[in-house]
Amino acid sequence: MIQRSFIAKVIAVASSLALLAAYVWHSQITPNTPPPDPLGLNALEPEVVEFDPPAPARSDLRIITTKSISQPIFSVRKLSPWKRPMMPGTKSAPIEISRHSFRLNEGLKTFDLFGQQPPAKPAP
Amino acid sequence: MNWITTLLSVGLSLLFLVAVFRPLEVLFPARDGQKFLRPAFWTDLLFLLGQYLLWSGLVFWALDHFRGWLHGFVPADFRTDVAAQPWWLQAIEMIVLSDFCIYWAHRLQHRVPFLWRFHSIHHSAEHLDWLAAHREHPLDTIYTVGIINLPAFILGFPLETLAGFLAFRGLWAIYIHSNVRLPLGPLRMLIGAPELHHWHHDKARDAGNYANISPLMDLLFGTYRCPDHEPEAFGIHEPVKQGYFSLLWHPFRKQR
Numbered sequence: 001m002i003q004r005s006f007i008a009k010v011i012a013v014a015s016s017l018a019l020l021a022a023y024v025w026h027s028q029i030t031p032n033t034p035p036p037d038p039l040g041l042n043a044l045e046p047e048v049v050e051f052d053p054p055a056p057a058r059s060d061l062r063i064i065t066t067k068s069i070s071q072p073i074f075s076v077r078k079l080s081p082w083k084r085p086m087m088p089g090t091k092s093a094p095i096e097i098s099r100h101s102f103r104l105n106e107g108l109k110t111f112d113l114f115g116q117q118p119p120a121k122p123a124p
Numbered sequence: 125m126n127w128i129t130t131l132l133s134v135g136l137s138l139l140f141l142v143a144v145f146r147p148l149e150v151l152f153p154a155r156d157g158q159k160f161l162r163p164a165f166w167t168d169l170l171f172l173l174g175q176y177l178l179w180s181g182l183v184f185w186a187l188d189h190f191r192g193w194l195h196g197f198v199p200a201d202f203r204t205d206v207a208a209q210p211w212w213l214q215a216i217e218m219i220v221l222s223d224f225c226i227y228w229a230h231r232l233q234h235r236v237p238f239l240w241r242f243h244s245i246h247h248s249a250e251h252l253d254w255l256a257a258h259r260e261h262p263l264d265t266i267y268t269v270g271i272i273n274l275p276a277f278i279l280g281f282p283l284e285t286l287a288g289f290l291a292f293r294g295l296w297a298i299y300i301h302s303n304v305r306l307p308l309g310p311l312r313m314l315i316g317a318p319e320l321h322h323w324h325h326d327k328a329r330d331a332g333n334y335a336n337i338s339p340l341m342d343l344l345f346g347t348y349r350c351p352d353h354e355p356e357a358f359g360i361h362e363p364v365k366q367g368y369f370s371l372l373w374h375p376f377r378k379q380r
Binding site for chain 1: 184226290293298
């Protein structure tokens with residue numbers, strides 16, 4: 001009886017430590033997920049154009065928490081059993097998101113397109 | 125995340141916490157005979173669910189704004205100088221400063237009546253276990269989490285690099301509330317232990333042990349306390365109703 005109790009204690013400590021280690025490892029390698037936002041606070045944010053180097057994206061904000069585990073610990077986003085199956089013979093296409101930008105190049109030479117003389121060829 | 129995945133995630137988190145702490149509470153109890161479904165269990169469960177489903181979003185939003193607001197005050201040169209230090213030194217600075225800030229902020233919560241109104245909700249728990257750790261007013265959480273993150277925000281320290289350590293810290297803060305007494309030896313002086321934090325929850329309001337995790341600040345400032353037995357009673361002297369909504373509203377009641 002005493003031995004069974006001792007074994008139970010060893011198993012309890014070992015399993016708790018194993019879960020603790022797994023949780024720490026999971027948190028270290030998994031990107032942060034923002035908590036649920038049922039109050040819709042993020043929707044209140046106005047669009048802001050930033051000229052300085054932009055602040056890190058919201059989802060990257062990791063904070064020190066007290067008396068709680070920092071975020072929902074298990075990311076279940078990849079589990080989607082209710083997701084509709086694809087049509088046979090089709091495959092999903094990656095979504096391409098591009099950013100349009102303009103760049104001001106200073107010091108470029110200009111020439112008169114309508115002038116009499118054609119522009120000089122650049123030196124080889 | 126939609127609501128189904130959110131609920132699934134919270135359910136898994138809850139199961140995880142039970143799996144980590146319940147066997148230890150059964151086999152190494154600090155107080156013998158405390159049941160899983162002890163008084164005010166459902167109130168504390170609502171605090172946990174409220175925190176995960178509702179209030180953590182508010183806290184996150186407030187912290188994000190706080191960080192953005194601080195960003196405008198801290199000179200860029202200062203951040204550049206801080207970032208030029210070795211990574212390990214920045215991490216140590218951040219941890220020590222966080223502990224220092226939260227230690228004094230916590231002492232203020234016990235001294236200043238306005239702050240105590242909110243913090244008293246956490247201390248109103250009369251049974252301590254892993255679940256009671258979650259009993260915290262959301263505005264109290266914003267104050268605490270804001271203070272503890274202040275050094276990282278000011279120094280511009282990338283907390284992602286310490287994600288594992290932060291996860292450990294969050295889980296350990298729950299552990300020190302649990303109904304467990306495990307001999308940790310000298311490790312206790314580095315990361316804290318339930319027997320220390322249980323004394324902080326003694327019914328006396330200025331019970332000492334204000335540090336969040338490591339008791340080093342308590343040793344430094346003379347508030348370390350560790351008798352060799354458990355306190356007689358947890359809770360507070362003020363009368364409070366133990367319902368979830370009643371506790372949320374309690375700080376806004378007229379004080380007699």
